[in-house]
Amino acid sequence: MEKSDVKVKVLGSWSSPFVLRARIALNIKSVNYEFLQERLWEGKSELLLKSNPVHKKIPVLIHGEQPICESLIIVQYIDEAWSSGPSILPSDPYERATARFWAAYLDEKWFPSMRSVGIAQGDDAKKAAIAQVEEGLALLEEAFAKCSKGKAFFGGDQIGFLDISFGSFLGWLRVTEKMSETKLLSEAKTPALLSWAHKFCSHPAVKDVMPDTEKLAEFSKTILARFRGAAPPKS
Amino acid sequence: MEKSDVKVKVLGSWSSPFVLRARIALNIKSVNYEFLQERLWEGKSELLLKSNPVHKKIPVLIHGEQPICESLIIVQYIDEAWSSGPSILPSDPYERATARFWAAYLDEKWFPSMRSVGIAQGDDAKKAAIAQVEEGLALLEEAFAKCSKGKAFFGGDQIGFLDISFGSFLGWLRVTEKMSETKLLSEAKTPALLSWAHKFCSHPAVKDVMPDTEKLAEFSKTILARFRGAAPPKS
Numbered sequence: 001m002e003k004s005d006v007k008v009k010v011l012g013s014w015s016s017p018f019v020l021r022a023r024i025a026l027n028i029k030s031v032n033y034e035f036l037q038e039r040l041w042e043g044k045s046e047l048l049l050k051s052n053p054v055h056k057k058i059p060v061l062i063h064g065e066q067p068i069c070e071s072l073i074i075v076q077y078i079d080e081a082w083s084s085g086p087s088i089l090p091s092d093p094y095e096r097a098t099a100r101f102w103a104a105y106l107d108e109k110w111f112p113s114m115r116s117v118g119i120a121q122g123d124d125a126k127k128a129a130i131a132q133v134e135e136g137l138a139l140l141e142e143a144f145a146k147c148s149k150g151k152a153f154f155g156g157d158q159i160g161f162l163d164i165s166f167g168s169f170l171g172w173l174r175v176t177e178k179m180s181e182t183k184l185l186s187e188a189k190t191p192a193l194l195s196w197a198h199k200f201c202s203h204p205a206v207k208d209v210m211p212d213t214e215k216l217a218e219f220s221k222t223i224l225a226r227f228r229g230a231a232p233p234k235s
Numbered sequence: 236m237e238k239s240d241v242k243v244k245v246l247g248s249w250s251s252p253f254v255l256r257a258r259i260a261l262n263i264k265s266v267n268y269e270f271l272q273e274r275l276w277e278g279k280s281e282l283l284l285k286s287n288p289v290h291k292k293i294p295v296l297i298h299g300e301q302p303i304c305e306s307l308i309i310v311q312y313i314d315e316a317w318s319s320g321p322s323i324l325p326s327d328p329y330e331r332a333t334a335r336f337w338a339a340y341l342d343e344k345w346f347p348s349m350r351s352v353g354i355a356q357g358d359d360a361k362k363a364a365i366a367q368v369e370e371g372l373a374l375l376e377e378a379f380a381k382c383s384k385g386k387a388f389f390g391g392d393q394i395g396f397l398d399i400s401f402g403s404f405l406g407w408l409r410v411t412e413k414m415s416e417t418k419l420l421s422e423a424k425t426p427a428l429l430s431w432a433h434k435f436c437s438h439p440a441v442k443d444v445m446p447d448t449e450k451l452a453e454f455s456k457t458i459l460a461r462f463r464g465a466a467p468p469k470s
Contacts, residue, residue, distance in 0.1 A: 054340060054374065063329075066329050068329070068332045068336075069336055070335075070336055070339055073332050073335045073336055073339070074332075076331070076332070076335070077328050077329070077331070077332040080328035080331060081328040081329075093312050093315035093316040094298075094301050094303070094312070094316075096311070096312070096315060097303045097308050097309075097311070097312040100305075100308045100311070101303075101304055101305055101308055104305060104308070105289060139289065
């Protein structure tokens with residue numbers, strides 16, 4: 001199963017939470033990889049277009065000659081292809097299903113709601129978006145209690161699938177807190193997630209790849225300016 | 236891992252392709268289950284609301300006291316929890332990633348495009364929607380050649396994860412063909428998928444649970460009438 005002699009590449013961008021997932025999973029398995037930055041404003045690379053012709057999106061993991069796309073699929077692939085580190089998915093089928101459930105929830109519901117905080121126009125729209133994010137965090141606070149069973153991470157003593165899936169958004173969560181001047185993770189409302197977030201970000205597999213909040217905030221201003229510039233004028 | 240003494244229930248509806256996935260996977264593993272039909276027009280059952288409080292959607296698999304939600308997660312759970320039948324996911328990590336990739340593509344891109352054929356207003360919109368569906372089928376025809384390696388199914392000699400993920404849509408594909416008077420699967424354009432579809436539908440794990448096309452077509456007329464009735468008038 002293991003192919004330690006073949007080259008591993010990640011096509012990505014430093015700012016993408018989805019790319020971060022692949023990098024953290026590779027770090028957990030102590031796999032050396034080459035990180036190839038896509039320059040998103042300057043057109044996609046030939047290698048990206050060839051490796052992910054269906055979606056043309058990052059991240060792509062290239063293992064030898066084989067491209068693997070979609071961040072959660074990449075993390076599962078890394079877990080299955082390398083045994084050179086702790087397991088990322090839980091071993092119990094029900095716990096695996098639970099981790100997959102919340103990871104899908106994060107991508108399909110929660111992250112889109114957080115993204116909408118940044119682009120919401122007007123105070124009411126922004127408040128409604130923040131309320132949705134907080135509702136999701138309340139669910140995740142409950143999920144943490146069930147999954148972690150009193151330990152440090154969703155995955156127990158080790159960072160697992162749900163830690164990676166959720167933790168990859170922490171940089172953008174902090175940017176959203178800063179831009180909206182709202183504490184989304186707090187001692188009052190989400191004490192377990194607040195403590196988890198600190199532990200996750202200082203974990204050896206994470207700390208060197210988690211993007212700096214200030215740099216991410218600057219980058220988000222650039223994105224918003226482009227997004228707003230491209231939006232049709234309000235009638 | 237196996238819990239053959241505990242009860243298994245599926246909360247679902249006969250017409251849902253997502254529910255069908257859970258039923259086919261259980262049939263492959265020869266697991267007896269109770270099928271509890273949700274009456275979608277008459278409000279959701281207490282058991283559904285309790286078992287899937289986040290999405291409140293079918294299917295839900297209940298194994299003993301444990302509810303598992305989201306069809307692709309359910310199929311993976313069934314594969315991992317029961318060894319009483321052939322494996323559903325391939326054993327090779329790259330083949331697993333490929334099957335997961337196309338299953339996600341089907342749910343996120345292809346099925347929404349097929350659904351939009353039924354609700355498209357006007358000839359141009361309908362043609363555009365059909366073109367999108369056919370584009371997806373061309374990709375899946377290519378994927379079939381790579382995954383099946385000359386055998387009957389995406390999973391090789393056995394029905395696998397991608398067979399279940401895609402095959403569950405075949406009833407609705409036939410309804411779409413009927414309503415749009417277009418052959419979507421054809422000898423000319425998708426010969427491999429055409430042959431696969433026949434084999435899939437007559438497989439012992441599938442044939443008794445695959446909904447009848449005529450009945451599904453009648454049901455789809457009811458849905459469309461409700462959908463159109465609820466749509467705001469065009470200005």
